[in-house]
Amino acid sequence: MSDLGDGTRCVHAGLPEPAPGDPFLPGPVFAAPYHLDPWQGPAGSPNGYGRPDNPTRRLLEAAVGELEGGDCRVFATGQAAITGMLLTLLRPGDTVVLPTDGYFPVRAFATDVLEAIGVRVLLVPTVGPYPSLEGVRLVLVETPANPGLDVVDVAALAERAHAAGALLAVDNTTATPLGQRPLDLGADLVVASGTKALTGHSDLLLGYLASRSAELIEAVTRWRTTTGSVPGAFDAWLAHRSLGTLDLRLARQSANAAAVADLLAGRPDVTGLRWPGRTDDAAYPVASAQMRRMPGVLSFDLGDADRVSRFVEAARLVVAATSFGGLHTTADRRAQWGDDTAPGFVRLSCGVEDTADLVADIAAALDAAGPA
Secondary structure, three states, rough: OOOOOOHHHHHHHHOOOOOOOOOOOOOOOOOOOOOOOOOEHHHHHOOOOOOOOOOOHHHHHHHEEEEEEEEEEEEEEEEHHHHHHHHHHHHOOOOEEEEEEHHHHHHHHHHHHHHHHHHHHEEEEOOOOOOOOOOEEEEEEEEEOOOOOOOOOOOHHHHHHHOOOOOEEEEEOOOOOOOOOHHHOOOOEEEOOOOOOOOOOOOOOOEEEEEEOHHHHHHHHHHHHHHHOOOOOOHHHHHHHHOOOOOHHHHHHHHHHHHHHHHHOOOOOOEEOOOOOOOOOOOOOHHHHHHOOOOOOEEOOOOOOHHHHEEEEOOOOOEEEEOOOOOEEEEEEEEHHHHOOOEEEEEEOOOOOOOOHHHHHHHHEEEEEEEE
């Protein structure tokens, strides 16, 4: 379906061939064990036991794989996908490069687990400067970075990593496969949280990994089967159902982010505005060339924690919540989670509300919040 538009691909991704009397998307298959052939045993069917085998999960993997442009395996959460990838690929004595400004639980995992088993961890900002990659096993970047929204040139970094014999993995959570396709840019692996904009209804936890390397996919699949970090059938079904509206949701969220960014850029009581879709943003030159659409997430600083609380309390359409990419506009003060951000730093995830309503509400709430 590569010749079709984003909306068409999202609606049809991973669906089985139509048959009279069948639904467009079959309902979830709830099963731990399945009937086995008395003679052939597990060789007689792709479904033998629910941990490695589930038809609902396979349809979702086909759908996400079509959008990312590779073979896909889904996990219980985004963190399960990332940590599964790291523990699959890294051995004692290996070196891994991780972002200093990416999802902070990944850094915590590196400190608590990877270093403890003898993996050397190098922390580098998303935009660099990167050290020599000679002797590095894996480079993991998150672009746009969460929550600071810096963007790295994936193709250039892939070329440099491969020249040094390293693998490049890209966390595509913020962009989604409609925002960018890292495998097309030279990345070896894509990893992401499907909890956020990909599924977009704030009602499930999901992660995935995609690659065009059969060897890497086989290794990750063995890890997932052994550890059991699989999503449930209903979560997989909900996720697949939600993909059909991904194009529509992202279009409104991106439009809302552009309008909110314009509002915030004109207010002297807001500092540190970041949104890679603005021409004056530091990430814009790379983002505009690399990304197919801009995310619905932006960040800014309101000065202190109390002002953030007053802002959210005064808003009618902005709610305090972590995660991002859902239908509702949310504000998350990242410092409250132990993230290395300023006390007044806010990650705002624009929902699908009418743009004029959202802009007016945010303006009024900022006015009501008063000075820092």
